[in-house]
Amino acid sequence: MKNCSIKTNRFLPYSRQNIDESDIEKVRRVLTEDFITQGPRIERFEKKFAKYVGAKFAVACATGTAALHLSCQALKLGPGMNLITSPITFVASANCAQFVGADTCFADIDLKDHCISVEDLEKKLKNRKIDIIVVVHMSGHPANLEAIFELKKKFGFKIIEDACHALGAHYKKKKIGSCTYSDVSTFSFHPVKAITTGEGGMITTNNKEIYNSLLKFRTHGIHKNANFFVNKDMAFDNNKNVNVWYYEMSKLGLNYRITDIQSVLGESQLRKIDKFIDMRRKIAKIYNIGFAKNNLITTPLESSNVMHAYHLYTILIDFEKLNKNRNQVMQELRAKNIGTQVLYIPVHLQPYYSKKYGFKKGDFPVAEKYYQSCLSIPIFPHLKEYEVNYVINKINLIISKRK
Numbered sequence: 449m450k451n452c453s454i455k456t457n458r459f460l461p462y463s464r465q466n467i468d469e470s471d472i473e474k475v476r477r478v479l480t481e482d483f484i485t486q487g488p489r490i491e492r493f494e495k496k497f498a499k500y501v502g503a504k505f506a507v508a509c510a511t512g513t514a515a516l517h518l519s520c521q522a523l524k525l526g527p528g529m530n531l532i533t534s535p536i537t538f539v540a541s542a543n544c545a546q547f548v549g550a551d552t553c554f555a556d557i558d559l560k561d562h563c564i565s566v567e568d569l570e571k572k573l574k575n576r577k578i579d580i581i582v583v584v585h586m587s588g589h590p591a592n593l594e595a596i597f598e599l600k601k602k603f604g605f606k607i608i609e610d611a612c613h614a615l616g617a618h619y620k621k622k623k624i625g626s627c628t629y630s631d632v633s634t635f636s637f638h639p640v641k642a643i644t645t646g647e648g649g650m651i652t653t654n655n656k657e658i659y660n661s662l663l664k665f666r667t668h669g670i671h672k673n674a675n676f677f678v679n680k681d682m683a684f685d686n687n688k689n690v691n692v693w694y695y696e697m698s699k700l701g702l703n704y705r706i707t708d709i710q711s712v713l714g715e716s717q718l719r720k721i722d723k724f725i726d727m728r729r730k731i732a733k734i735y736n737i738g739f740a741k742n743n744l745i746t747t748p749l750e751s752s753n754v755m756h757a758y759h760l761y762t763i764l765i766d767f768e769k770l771n772k773n774r775n776q777v778m779q780e781l782r783a784k785n786i787g788t789q790v791l792y793i794p795v796h797l798q799p800y801y802s803k804k805y806g807f808k809k810g811d812f813p814v815a816e817k818y819y820q821s822c823l824s825i826p827i828f829p830h831l832k833e834y835e836v837n838y839v840i841n842k843i844n845l846i847i848s849k850r851k
Contacts (some may be wrong), residue, residue, distance in 0.1 A: 454838040460826040461787040463640035463760070466724065471716045478712040489708035493715045494650070500718060501615075501625030503633070503652035505659040508711060509666055512612045512636025514704040515649035516544035516582070519608050519632045521701075522661040525550045525580050532572060533582035533610070534564040535794040535815040541582045541610045542795045552805070553578065554796050556812040560749050562762070563591035565814065566599070573603045580606045585614035585624060587748065587791075587824075588642075588728075588757030593619050593629040612636035615643065616725035618755035625652045632658060637710075642724055642759060643717035645710035669701030727829040728758040731836050735761055735825070738840030744770055744847050746821075760791060761827040763843075764818070770847060774823065777846055784842045789824045 478489060490508055498506035509515050525531060531545035532553040545552045553576065555569040563586050572578070581600075583591045593609075600607055607630035611617075614624040615635055625633045632655075635641075637648035653659055664671050674690045676698065677683040683694045706714075732748070739745045746764040750756040767774055778788050794815045796807035809816065826839055 454834060454841055456785055456835050456838050459785045459787060460831065460835055460839065461828075462789040462824045462826055463828050465639040465644045466720075466829045467644070471713055474712050474716045475709060478708055481708070483708050485707040485709070486705065487708040489711040489715070490706060493711035493718075496715055496718060497650055498652060500721070501623045501633070501652055503625055503627050504654045505652065505656070507651045507653075507659065507662040507666060508706040508714070509649045509651065509704045510706055511647050511704075512634060512638065512641075512649040513540040513543070514666075514702075515634035515636070515651045516540055516608065516610065517547050517702075518662050518665050518704060519634055519651055520544045520548045520550070520580065521665045522658045523580060523606050523608070523631060529579040530577060531580045531582060532569070532578045533795075534584045534586070535796045535812045536562060536586060536792055536818055537582075537584040537610065537795060538612070538792060539795055539798060541584055542801070544582070545580075550579070552801065554807075554812060554815075556814045557586075557818060558592075559814050559818060561589050561591070561751060562586040562748075562818060563589060564596075566592050566595040568814075569596070570599060573599060573605075578603065578605045580608060582608045582610050583630070584610040585617060586760075587762055588613045588617050588759035589748070589750065590614060590617050590619035590624055590754045597629040606631045609633040612638075612641065612649075613759035614757050615641070615759075616721050617757035620753050624757075627652055627654050631655065632662075637714055637717075640759075642728075642757060643714060643721055645706065645714040645717070648706050648710050648714060664699055665701040666704045667701060668703060669697045669699035670695050671698060672696075724829045725757055728827055729756070731827050731831055732756070732758045732761055734833065734836050735827075735840065738837070739763065739844070742844055742847060745843075758827055760824045762791065762822050762824045764821040765823055765847060767821060777823070780846050781842060786839055786842055787826060790819070790822060791824050792819075794819050 494506040494508050525548050527549040529550045533541045535554045536557050542552045555572045556565050558565045609630045611624045611633045617624045622628045632653045635650040637645040672695050736747050739747050744766045801807050
């Protein structure tokens with residue numbers, strides 16, 4: 449086995465944040481300013497983010513989950529309505545329908561790109577009225593947006609892109625988040641994502657009505673737009689000037705705000721996003737070459753019309769031929785300072801959903817097949833090349849052994 453002498457002295461998680469001194473200095477500086485929340489840094493971050501992805505509007509919020517919840521509210525999803533998504537995703541992609549009293553459905557995945565299967569989606573659309581689809585760009589590989597958009601024309605649903613994995617990815621030379629094929633796109637800034645604000649999220653859209661609704665729902669349903677004030681006698685003084693303190697709560701909203709501290713960190717990180725994605729893609733290329741001759745491992749696909757962001761690098765392992773279970777493999781790798789993760793457990797098999805809707809094993813066979821073989825391995829921008837080769841060496845060694 450080549451390069452058996454390669455070693456690492458640190459634990460390598462499957463992903464982690466990349467914070468440098470420039471980030472720290474910008475956060476330190478904002479702490480001395482007048483506003484550390486509800487200040488001008490938030491809108492500045494939003495505008496820079498919208499410009500980067502090519503959307504007209506962006507709304508920053510507390511988390512990626514909050515972004516999904518707010519999107520459902522702004523798109524008027526509610527009781528008696530249906531949202532469909534992939535079973536291979538974080539639970540929030542499905543839960544956002546539950547938050548607003550709607551029902552959650554699923555369509556199986558395509559094993560090639562691990563995103564929602566357009567063929568299975570069309571079958572589900574023929575059998576049930578669907579109001580919203582949450583399109584998950586799994587691992588950072590964009591789903592087949594054009595085909596899904598064609599189904600939207602036929603069936604009349606709205607599209608939320610769950611782009612929490614896909615900041616920096618491209619679909620047909622357009623950045624994910626541009627909302628070229630969707631009503632809104634949602635992002636997460638959790639530490640394992642492409643950029644981080646500690647916790648945080650963003651929603652992009654090209655629709656001004658949706659944008660205004662998102663702003664209201666994010667901040668308790670409160671607004672200060674004089675054009676929409678209902679209580680005119682309270683809103684205006686005797687000279688018909690707006691009372692400077694006045695606001696109205698026109699809808700039931702939430703406190704899903706992000707802070708200026710987080711926004712400054714997000715803006716600083718955003719400046720480095722292209723560099724981060726380039727580094728991830730270089731690591732993925734080394735992995736692809738390193739695992740090419742291992743017939744027990746299938747490496748991720750990158751379709752010809754996309755640019756993969758590689759939030760995750762997920763290999764599929766033939767555990768039956770290996771004659772070793774996944775838990776054993778993960779424990780052996782951990783003993784070598786290599787962290788791995790299983791992303792994700794199919795959502796339809798979570799007890800909440802199986803109990804509420806009667807989902808069971810076998811309902812989405814491709815998703816379940818993916819789950820049985822998937823393993824996400826370390827990928828993050830400051831992973832050194834010798835560490836990447838160390839991971840390749842140890843995985844090939846462990847995955848080639850028989851009991």
